[in-house]
Amino acid sequence: MDWDKLRIFHAVADAGSLTHAGDTLHLSQSAVSRQIRALEESLNTTLFHRHARGLILTEQGELLFDATRSMSKRIEGATARIRDSEEEVFGELRVTTTAGFGSLWLAPRLHKLYEKYPDLNIDLMLEERVLDLPMREADVAIRMKEPSQADLIRKRLMNIRMRLYAAPEYLARVGEPKELEDLQNHRLISQNTRSAQVNAGMLLVQQLMMHDISATLTVNNYFGVLQAVISNLGIGVLPDYITEDFPQIVRVLPEVESVEVPVFLAYPEELRQSKRIAVFRDFVQDEIIAHRRSRAAMEAE
Numbered sequence: 001m002d003w004d005k006l007r008i009f010h011a012v013a014d015a016g017s018l019t020h021a022g023d024t025l026h027l028s029q030s031a032v033s034r035q036i037r038a039l040e041e042s043l044n045t046t047l048f049h050r051h052a053r054g055l056i057l058t059e060q061g062e063l064l065f066d067a068t069r070s071m072s073k074r075i076e077g078a079t080a081r082i083r084d085s086e087e088e089v090f091g092e093l094r095v096t097t098t099a100g101f102g103s104l105w106l107a108p109r110l111h112k113l114y115e116k117y118p119d120l121n122i123d124l125m126l127e128e129r130v131l132d133l134p135m136r137e138a139d140v141a142i143r144m145k146e147p148s149q150a151d152l153i154r155k156r157l158m159n160i161r162m163r164l165y166a167a168p169e170y171l172a173r174v175g176e177p178k179e180l181e182d183l184q185n186h187r188l189i190s191q192n193t194r195s196a197q198v199n200a201g202m203l204l205v206q207q208l209m210m211h212d213i214s215a216t217l218t219v220n221n222y223f224g225v226l227q228a229v230i231s232n233l234g235i236g237v238l239p240d241y242i243t244e245d246f247p248q249i250v251r252v253l254p255e256v257e258s259v260e261v262p263v264f265l266a267y268p269e270e271l272r273q274s275k276r277i278a279v280f281r282d283f284v285q286d287e288i289i290a291h292r293r294s295r296a297a298m299e300a301e
Contacts, residue, residue, distance in 0.1 A: 073136035090119035096138040100222030128196030162258035187234030192218035200258035
């Protein structure tokens with residue numbers, strides 16, 4: 001099969017338009033159209049339905065697009081390995097993690113990585129959806145559970161717990177709860193139990209709600225929960241990794257916490273030799289060690 005035609009087909013299927021694909025490939029629309037027709041003739045099938053709003057893949061087109069998408073990801077992986085140098089670190093590294101961990105813990109520390117490797121470009125993708133690393137939706141992931149996908153190298157970084165926090169100004173105004181029943185007099189700020197989150201956090205919120213809490217504020221990520229706590233809106237359920245960087249909030253009801261949640265770093269086996277992966281992995285591990293020491297010092301005070 002003609003590789004050049006497949007490359008053009010992939011661009012058209014990805015863009016959904018002959019014109020947009022032509023712009024990407026630096027080809028005229030007529031040249032792209034001729035290549036698609038030639039590919040359809042060689043396969044004796046129709047790959048696209050044409051209509052006024054663009055192109056839609058046929059069933060046969062979907063099958064071929066799945067194949068070219070997989071090929072594209074493999075080529076990207078091979079290109080990344082080839083370009084990685086033993087002496088230099090450069091190029092794009094796509095990192096995926098949760099909105100809470102990425103915005104509250106990882107992003108504030110990335111300046112240290114950039115200072116050491118200024119030619120490294122991080123594409124930070126913050127979402128609860130677990131991206132497919134073997135299919136190269138991302139290069140490396142930090143997740144709050146052990147990845148189940150095959151062909152991944154994984155390392156356990158640390159354990160976290162969900163705990164209760166509030167701003168001193170809020171506690172001075174409303175009063176600090178001394179036992180769980182006192183939460184009836186406070187607004188509980190948490191992630192909605194129907195939103196994507198670690199199971200331990202969801203279970204803790206469900207248990208707290210059994211104590212007849214009527215005033216609540218729910219947010220779909222921990223960054224929003226933290227901002228509400230800092231703004232004196234109530235008592236928030238937050239992961240304990242926030243304590244180092246946000247010392248202006250204090251823990252309440254210290255006996256209340258979730259079970260431990262493991263934090264894993266994972267990347268595809270095919271990127272084992274990637275220098276970009278190696279420096280990012282080492283950076284995160286060093287920051288985790290520094291974080292543990294800082295938290296231990298704070299708890300000892």
